[in-house]
Amino acid sequence: MRRTFPILVCFSFGMTMLVQFFVPSKLSTDAYNEITNWVQIIYAFALIVGVVGLLKYHFSRVSRRERGWFYNLVTVASLIVMSLLGFIGGRGDGGSFMWVFNNMMAPMQATVFSLLAFFVASAAYRGFLARNLEAFLLLFSAVMIMFGIASVGNAIPPFSDIANWILINPSMTARRGIFIGVGLGTIAVSLRVILGVERTYLGKE
Amino acid sequence: MSIWEKAKTLDRRIIFLFMFLGVGLPLLAKIGLPVSVTDDVRNVYNYIEKLEPGDIVLVSYDHDTGTLPEMIPMSDAILRHLFKKDIRVVGMALRAEGNGIGRQNIRRTSAEFDKTEGTDYVFLGFRPEITAAILGLGTSFEKVFPKDDRGIPVGELPLMNEVSNYNDVKLVISVTDDDTPVYWVNYANARFKVKVVAGLTAVMATTFFPFIDSGQMVGMVAGLKGAAEYEKLIKTPGRAARGMDAQSIAHLVMIGFIIIGNVAFIMRRRGK
Structure with missing residues (x-):
């Protein structure tokens, strides 16, 4: 029963959402609206489960003094402090919550993100080598896009034309192929889940 | 050696x-290096340019703080265009951090044009679960966002009295650093036929060329370069133009x- 009931629930809701899309009527629209509301409510509860799981994981690492436990402590402390600031002082402009958000969180995240430029430059210098034809084509495309699209080369017709050709033809063709593959794969997996063939989401026996 | x-x-x-x-x-x-305008950005500009004063545009902040330096010049440029044309803006966020980012961005930009919150613009706040939120807006904005970000019931906001669902919105702009516009295309455009524009980080741009080519998206503004192009189109040089020199x-x-x-x-x- 522990496995049968979730499969039945999944089948019922999966089929309801599938059928209502193709059968427009008041009943199907109402069912669709109701289920859409439920999803949001369930997701809110899932967030609570997520926060509890996160706290349990980090607390256990801190209590066992595992390697890097201090960072686990920072994570837990940050979560608690931000939650308290939000609940007590509110999230409005000018409050302490937004002060931490604007003056600590945003600059720190942007700093980490911007460090990428330095590491990418170093990695590109050492690793982006034309070792064979495939590597050369990849290298050529990357340099052309970088120069012809994202920088001053965009104002120079031969470079911008080559870069645009790469984006519009080989790149977009590959993207389309990936999207079609992802679409077909999603349909296949969805059907397997709805019909109860795919059961890994239920966890172990 | x-x-x-x-x-x-x-x-x-x-x-x-x-x-x-x-x-x-x-x-x-x-330095002032030259910036040429691409078709994808021009299409966004032209679409907004054709909107009438009083039309309503939904702007969704679907990114986190890590990409702020790339995203904010873009949001600023698009919002300035919208407010300059007296187009009303409904803001929201599908990322938790987008809530703080979007609220401050819309309030700061609207202040440049003396716009009033509740009448000329609103910020509805954050909703989790992208798919359910996007689908829910197609039925009722009020059901997904019963109150705005300040806690005021949307029924008390003059602007929201004119917004029931996507039928009342001329355009959805998703400002994002991930593939959220795919959800907007799949659920808002495909199902409810609302027009979609993406404001993206540059690395995400190639993902969306097929959607523009197929007409599922009006256009996109990608990265600092896209933002600089938009600033050029609205003739208001800003942070993107300066940043483009550094990026180039x-x-x-x-x-x-x-x-x-x-x-x-x-x-x-x-x-x-």
Whole structure:
């Protein structure tokens, strides 16, 4: 029963959402609206489960003094402090919550993100080598896009034309192929889940 | 050891230094490198330009703070265009951090045009679960967002009395650093036929070319370059134009290092 009931629930809701899309009527629209509301409510509860799981994981690492436990402590402390600031002082402009958000969180995240430029430059210098034809084509495309699209080369017709050709033809063709593959794969997996063939989401026996 | 062998073991701090100078110097000394406008950005501009004063546009902040330097100039430029044309803006967020970002961005930009919250613009706040939120808005904005970000019931906001669902919105703009516009296309455009525009980080741009080509998206503004193009179109130079100088020089530095690395690689192979 522990496995049968979730499969039945999944089948019922999966089929309801599938059928209502193709059968427009008041009943199907109402069912669709109701289920859409439920999803949001369930997701809110899932967030609570997520926060509890996160706290349990980090607390256990801190209590066992595992390697890097201090960072686990920072994570837990940050979560608690931000939650308290939000609940007590509110999230409005000018409050302490937004002060931490604007003056600590945003600059720190942007700093980490911007460090990428330095590491990418170093990695590109050492690793982006034309070792064979495939590597050369990849290298050529990357340099052309970088120069012809994202920088001053965009104002120079031969470079911008080559870069645009790469984006519009080989790149977009590959993207389309990936999207079609992802679409077909999603349909296949969805059907397997709805019909109860795919059961890994239920966890172990 | 030959110079080419030395190049192989070049101290990465030298590369970091050049990169630092490449990014830093153009920010200090304005260069003003040329920026040409691409069709994808022009399409967004033209679509907004054709909207009537009083039309309503939904702007969704679907990104986190890590990409703020790339995203905010873009949001600023688009919002300035919207407010300049007296188009009303409904803001929301599908990322938790987008809530704070979006609220401040809309309030700051609207203040430049003396717009009133509740009448000329609203910020509804954050909703989790992208798919359910996007689908829910197609039925009722009020059901998904019963109150705005300040806690005021949307029924008390004059602007929201004119917004029931996507039928009342002329355009959805998703400002994002991930593939959220795919959800907007799949659920809002495909099901409810609302027009979609994406404001993206540059690395995400290639994902969306097929959607623009198929007509599922009006256009996109990608990265700092896209933001600089938009600033050029609205004739209001801002942070993107300045940032583009730094980005262009940084790209040239990177290309230079790639070329040096490859020349050294070829010379080492010849030497063997």
